Amino acid sequence: MKQAHQNPSENPPTASCGCSELSESEMLKRLDVIIDTYQSTDGALIPILQAAQNLFGYLPKNVLRRIGERLHIPYSQVAGVVSFYSFFSTNPRGKNLVRVCLGTACYVRGGKEVLSAMQKTLGINIGETTEDKMFSLEVGRCFGACGLAPVVMINDDVHQRVKPAKIKELLGAYRDAKQPTQEAAAC
């Protein structure tokens, strides 16, 4: 059997979204309020998922389980709906968002190699977050810096002519930075 995803974690989503002052039980209480608001409407599932993602920044599994339980919808169905829409994310966002450009120019000038080096270095796939919650990895479509391809964006910083061999170093600067360059989007 293939192992279940390592992300998202079953753990309470307290630390990753900047609302760390809220305990898990308080978070779930707020989730219950959301569910109560929508419960009686038809097709309540999607609005509830949206509101919950706004609240937590992403949709942790314990939140999905709670929603299923309260709405009497099987967990597998809730997960099915969540995975159908790319809008929903079940992965917490890391402190730093890494986006590798795979626009045409970057693609032909080594973007793919940069991406696979990035995946290897971080040990995660596209759409995932490292276990220490430092990095999330995504793919971009042209950041408008084609002349300097391949391009990688980390948070708001554009890095040009990135070489696979230099990636460790590049990421190191962000890992070591005491304050993340940008607070992860949530709350």
Add this chain to the structure above:
Amino acid sequence: MIKLTIDRNCVEVPPETTILQAAKKIGIIIPTLCYLQGKDPIGACRVCVVEIQGGRNLVSSCSTPVNEGMVVFTNSPRVRKARKLVVELLLSEHEGDCQICDRADDCELKTLAYSLGIRESHYVGEKPKRSLDTTTAALMRDSGKCIKCRRCVTVCNEIQRVGALFPQNRGYKTLIGPAFELGLDDVPCVQCGQCAAVCPVGAIVEKSHVDMVWAALEDKTKHVIVQTAPAIRAALGECFDYPPGTLVTGKMITALRRMGFHAVFDTNFTADLTIMEEGTELLMRLKKALVDKQPVALPQFSSCSPGWIKFTEYFYPEFLSNLSSCKSPQQMFGAIAKTFYAQKKGVRPEDMVVVSVMPCTAKKFESTRPEMSSSGVKDVDYVLTTRELGQMIEAAGIDFRALEDGQMDSPLGLSSGAADIFANSGGVMEAAIRTAYEIVTGRGLPTENLHIQPLAGLQGIKEAALKLEKVLPAWSFLEGVELKVAVAHGLSNAAALLDLIKAGKAQYHFVEVMTCPGGCIGGGGQPRFTTDEVRQARIQAIYKEDEGKSLRKSHENPDVKKLYEEFFKDGPCGHKSHELLHTHYVDRSDKI
């Protein structure tokens, strides 16, 4: 009525009929993959396309209703080409190792590809990620073989109301299965195998015990015995091209003996025993309620069907005390085989191997429950489905159709007709009433042929009431009581019934639930494909078996009586019976 022409034949059908159904009526079988009898068509596979004269596009016949004057072609060159394309595309994504596939014998995709004349693959597609799910005791899932027809999703969600399976992701990445690629054991799957029964391909199959059973039969140090559930005799013949509903009890016994089992016994024997125990339990509950005025869980629910037990443990834990504490006949058999029979034989329980042949995949799970080792070792070692037994008989080179009839061995082989009908929805209840009525009144059940008509058939929820009058003095507290019973099959029907009971909208004394539609004859381990017509045919066969016996009531089974005299000396629900024949249940509601 609506008149139309299909392949130059005139046909008249009621409005709302689909082209697929209308064609079937005149003997034209349009191939289908996603369509499931009795359920709304989802129109996903497009294998069932037909051409309508004057229409620009081909339409899927499973979801298109007939129209007056319609002219339909189900086998035009355009249709054949379109079907071929659909199947070729499916094959391009498919892990096609037919030679070693569990479904080599009855795969709908393979048959379709063959009949459409596909002899080479034109498309080489990228194959989706393949993963195997072996987490449950009963089932295996192979995503590489799944064609995403969603029949299993419909069955698991709508017929069983379990919801373990659902489409995950979207488009090319779609996977049919539990949340987040979890294993079936990580979500509340009751292991009923109804998904495996409807899957057209080898994407969900039972976990095979065939090799283990052959190994046991080869092991000279083991005494290997077999028990066969009542539903096998009405379905095994289908593995050897007999029409559904052919009784093959005698041939089945001979085949098992030839395979090398040291004794061939009958789960029917412990079905009779179950009636003694479960009936006594019910009368005790009623006494507690009516005479002692003590709080007691009523209605009592039957407990023969392990999928139903697990369903209650997950979704309705508040009803656990309503479940009869009786083990299922399979597990009662294992427990007495490795104690009573082992002692008689002078065999140590650890040197005995008990094999079951069951119509059910959940029985594989049930045999692994930790509670099911009353003899000190695992009471039932291996569980074969009807399909697995058919396969073993074939592998052994036994010409099944040419076999003579054999007889079950003693002392665990004799049974009443009441035990046979355990195979059908309504049968356990009828068997219980045949015995309870007679115990309480001293008279035989006054109904025609001992049947309780309202409880028979395929309606999802059935009810009956029976007034107890002129009862024997020992049961005077039941004088004038109207015994109310209900029967449900298919877990969505069971859930609907539980919700009614919970809301106080229905009151019963005794409720029978079978996990699978139609009861065990429609079990997840039966030969494919089980339609309602097949269910009806098997049910008829079982009633025939029952009516053909001189012994029709469980309490009249002389070997059951002897078992109480020699072994369970303190009677039904006595101390020893509690040790061996009864069990307890686990609240699993935190796992949903």
